[in-house]
Amino acid sequence: MAGRLAGRRVLALAGRFHMYEGHDAALAAFPTRVLHALGARTLIVSNAAGGIRPTLRPGDLMIIRDHINFMFRNPLIGPVADGETRFPDMSSPYDAGLCALARDIALGEGIILAHGIYCGLLGPTYETPAEVRMLSLMGADAVGMSTVPEVIMARALGMRVLGVSCVTNMACGLSTEPITHAEVIETTARAAAKFERLVSGVVSRL
Ligand code: HPA
Numbered sequence: 001m002a003g004r005l006a007g008r009r010v011l012a013l014a015g016r017f018h019m020y021e022g023h024d025a026a027l028a029a030f031p032t033r034v035l036h037a038l039g040a041r042t043l044i045v046s047n048a049a050g051g052i053r054p055t056l057r058p059g060d061l062m063i064i065r066d067h068i069n070f071m072f073r074n075p076l077i078g079p080v081a082d083g084e085t086r087f088p089d090m091s092s093p094y095d096a097g098l099c100a101l102a103r104d105i106a107l108g109e110g111i112i113l114a115h116g117i118y119c120g121l122l123g124p125t126y127e128t129p130a131e132v133r134m135l136s137l138m139g140a141d142a143v144g145m146s147t148v149p150e151v152i153m154a155r156a157l158g159m160r161v162l163g164v165s166c167v168t169n170m171a172c173g174l175s176t177e178p179i180t181h182a183e184v185i186e187t188t189a190r191a192a193a194k195f196e197r198l199v200s201g202v203v204s205r206l
Helices: 024-037 098-110 129-137 148-156 181-204
Strands: 002-005 008-011 043-053 061-070 113-121 142-144 160-170
Touching: 002 113, 002 181, 008 181, 024 148, 043 113, 043 181, 061 098, 061 148, 098 113, 098 160, 098 181, 113 160, 142 160, 148 160, 160 181
Parallel strands: 043 160, 061 113, 113 142
Antiparallel strands: 002 008, 043 142, 061 160
16 A cells, blocks of 8 residues: 555555465565565564563564574575675664664653564464573564565665564463464554554654
C-alpha cells in the first residue's frame, strides 16, 4: 500500500513471506527489493518475538540492535545482481541514528523501549527449552521466525534499517505456560497502538 504517514510518503506491506511457509530466503527478501526499486531508502521492519532476556515481558517493544542469523539461509545466495557486491558488509545492520531517533520518540510518547539482539530461526515450531538456553548463552535477547532475510537484503541495497520486535510471549522454558499462536496474535493487537505511535513519530522525523 502506498500513502502518507506523518507527512511522509510511505509504502506499507501487509504481511511477508516466511521461510517456514516453504519459501526460500530470496523470496522472503523479495518485497524489500521491490520497496527499494520503488525508491524506499529506509526500511522499518517489525516482528513478533519470544522474549529470552528475563526482563522482557509480553507486550514490550524491543529495538533490534543486531541480529543472529540462525536460519542458515541467505537471500543473496546465487548470482550477484547488477550493481550489487558479492560480500556485503553487515557491521551495522540496524542504523544507530534510527535507533536513537526511536528512543527519543519513545521518551516523548511515554513508551518503554527495550533494546536487544534478535535471533531468527526457521520455525515453524517454537523452540525447546534447551534451544532457548543455548540462544541465551549465544547473546540473543529475543527469538523469532522472520526479519533476517529482509534486513540482509536491505543492507545489501544500502537501505537504512530500523527493526522493532513486539515481545509476544516469554520464550519457551521461561514460563510454565505453553506458547500459542493465539497468545502471539492477542499480544500484538494489544501493543499495536503504541507501535503505531512509535512508527508515526519516527517517520515524522525522518
Ligand atoms: N519463538 C519464535 N518465534 C516467535 C515466538 C517465539 O517464542 N513468539 C513469536 N514469534
